[in-house]
Ligand SMILES: *[C@@H]1O[C@H](CO)[C@@H](O)[C@H](O)[C@H]1NC(C)=O
């Protein structure tokens with residue numbers, strides 16, 4: 001700076017036009033440096049947020065020889081840190097700022113995995129490092145390939161009291177390689193999820209970003225008491241097959257709130273096992289609240305139930321959900337062979353912005369693990385409640401298609417007002433559905449439903465519950 005100043009002083013003595021240019025150049029140069037500093041500070045803030053001690057015993061990953069250069073494998077450091085936490089009966093593991101490449105590892109009970117600001121855990125994208133595990137008992141099958149499946153990057157079984165949190169650090173599955181191999185049929189086994197906790201309880205996941213999972217992103221399986229709060233989940237909107245955001249699977253007592261999800265498949269998909277395997281395992285997903293969540297899904301739906309729901313799904317509340325620029329808002333999907341039930345489902349205050357099909361119930365989602373399923377195992381779909389639906393840019397607001405063998409019973413729509421983009425007459429589409437609409441409903445409901453006014457007085461009783469409104473499949477499978 002001093003030299004620059006002297007230089008400017010000297011140039012001033014010439015009192016010439018070029019010296020003015022030099023001055024302008026110098027000022028520009030200084031501004032550029034100031035701007036660059038500010039930009040760097042935004043990316044690597046000089047004062048990192050200090051990491052709180054959330055457990056009595058705290059370790060740093062670097063204490064175990066980890067190197068955050070994005071190239072060195074740190075599997076050993078993670079394993080040694082976690083086995084030390086296990087030996088000591090619990091503790092916190094801090095993952096500091098840096099890029100920590102690793103193969104899959106297992107968590108332990110009473111542990112907190114804390115991801116500092118700018119900490120990135122990178123899953124190695126070479127399947128030879130990923131252990132194979134037996135199929136999930138309620139699937140009887142890897143899910144996309146028969147036989148064993150790859151485990152998850154961050155895994156846990158039979159655990160209690162596990163916390164994954166931080167200052168919005170990231171866990172990345174580096175899924176690109178996996179998606180490409182999957183498309184080219186180069187994988188012999190089902191891809192692994194990013195984070196999977198099985199047979200565990202008291203799970204808390206918050207303030208982290210999960211991205212680019214090889215397969216489903218966050219998969220709590222047969223767990224109880226799970227809270228997922230303020231989590232960002234990202235994957236490309238297309239070309240990232242099966243990258244569901246969160247898959248609560250045979251889980252009980254779960255809250256998902258304040259999350260942002262933008263992925264290549266369902267944002268959230270509540271499940272409970274597949275056909276005969278799920279029926280035999282018989283563990284439902286129940287008592288689940290999803291609220292204040294924003295989702296984008298160009299391939300599938302914001303929030304789904306199914307299609308694997310053979311252990312049953314009940315008592316689900318979805319409220320204050322925003323689905324934007326997506327293919328579908330919410331969807332319940334099942335088929336003959338599933339058995340089980342979907343009941344006591346409440347959707348409250350749904351906002352749909354530029355969504356092709358708003359609400360979908362589909363009963364012919366014929367995807368089965370093998371030929372051993374029982375075609376007479378018919379799922380029950382009943383007691384589905386929609387209360388407060390807003391939005392704009394919707395093509396088909398409602399498509400509820402029950403069938404002769406799987407009718408949809410006791411559906412209630414209350415207070416629905418959405419802007420539509422498709423000027424066809426029957427865009428509120430129903431078949432084999434019984435239920436009612438209450439209060440203001442726009443666009444006008446299908447004739448399969450009873451009509452009540454705002455005070456709950458019956459205005460018109462439906463006569464034809466089983467007729468279908470025009471089947472409109474011209475925009476592809478829904
Ligand atoms: C972990 O690192 C932080 C700063 O990076 C330091 O203050 C703290 O003492 C370290 N803790 C342990 C247990 O090494």
Ligand SMILES: *[C@@H]1O[C@H](CO)[C@@H](O)[C@H](O)[C@H]1NC(C)=O
Pocket residue numbers: 104105106131133151155157
């Ligand atoms: C994690 O634990 C499970 C169950 O013990 C085991 O099958 C799996 O191989 C372990 N994963 C790793 C990466 O060690």
Ligand SMILES: *[C@@H]1O[C@H](CO)[C@@H](O)[C@H](O)[C@H]1NC(C)=O
Pocket residue numbers: 166167168207230258
């Ligand atoms: C969500 O997490 C971010 C990043 O860690 C934090 O700044 C913010 O306060 C959190 N918001 C809520 C509602 O907890």
Ligand SMILES: *[C@@H]1O[C@H](CO)[C@@H](O)[C@H](O)[C@H]1NC(C)=O
Pocket residue numbers: 168209232
């Ligand atoms: C957390 O990080 C993700 C991805 O980097 C970002 O999109 C999100 O806005 C961040 N959340 C907060 C609360 O800062």
Ligand SMILES: *[C@@H]1O[C@H](CO)[C@@H](O)[C@H](O)[C@H]1NC(C)=O
Pocket residue numbers: 186187188
């Ligand atoms: C998949 O299986 C085939 C035949 O069994 C084998 O040749 C190939 O190496 C396997 N590929 C991988 C990625 O394991």
Ligand SMILES: *[C@@H]1O[C@H](CO)[C@@H](O)[C@H](O)[C@H]1NC(C)=O
Pocket residue numbers: 161162201202203204225226227
């Ligand atoms: C649920 O888990 C949290 C920890 O994530 C724990 O603090 C809480 O006591 C548990 N609640 C029940 C009812 O088990």
Ligand SMILES: *[C@@H]1O[C@H](CO)[C@@H](O)[C@H](O)[C@H]1NC(C)=O
Pocket residue numbers: 253254286287288289315
């Ligand atoms: C339904 O789930 C909510 C929230 O988890 C819970 O408070 C309520 O008791 C459950 N209702 C029934 C009937 O189990």
Ligand SMILES: *[C@@H]1O[C@H](CO)[C@@H](O)[C@H](O)[C@H]1NC(C)=O
Pocket residue numbers: 319320321322349351
């Ligand atoms: C409805 O949900 C939106 C977010 O999608 C939220 O902004 C709004 O406050 C909610 N309305 C009520 C009455 O809770």
Ligand SMILES: *[C@@H]1O[C@H](CO)[C@@H](O)[C@H](O)[C@H]1NC(C)=O
Pocket residue numbers: 344383384385410412
């Ligand atoms: C219909 O469903 C509602 C919940 O949406 C429930 O309160 C009511 O009892 C059900 N009615 C019948 C007849 O099952």
Ligand SMILES: *[C@@H]1O[C@H](CO)[C@@H](O)[C@H](O)[C@H]1NC(C)=O
Pocket residue numbers: 403404405407432463464465466
């Ligand atoms: C509609 O079909 C269902 C199941 O097939 C049957 O139980 C019901 O009685 C039928 N309703 C009417 C009004 O025809």
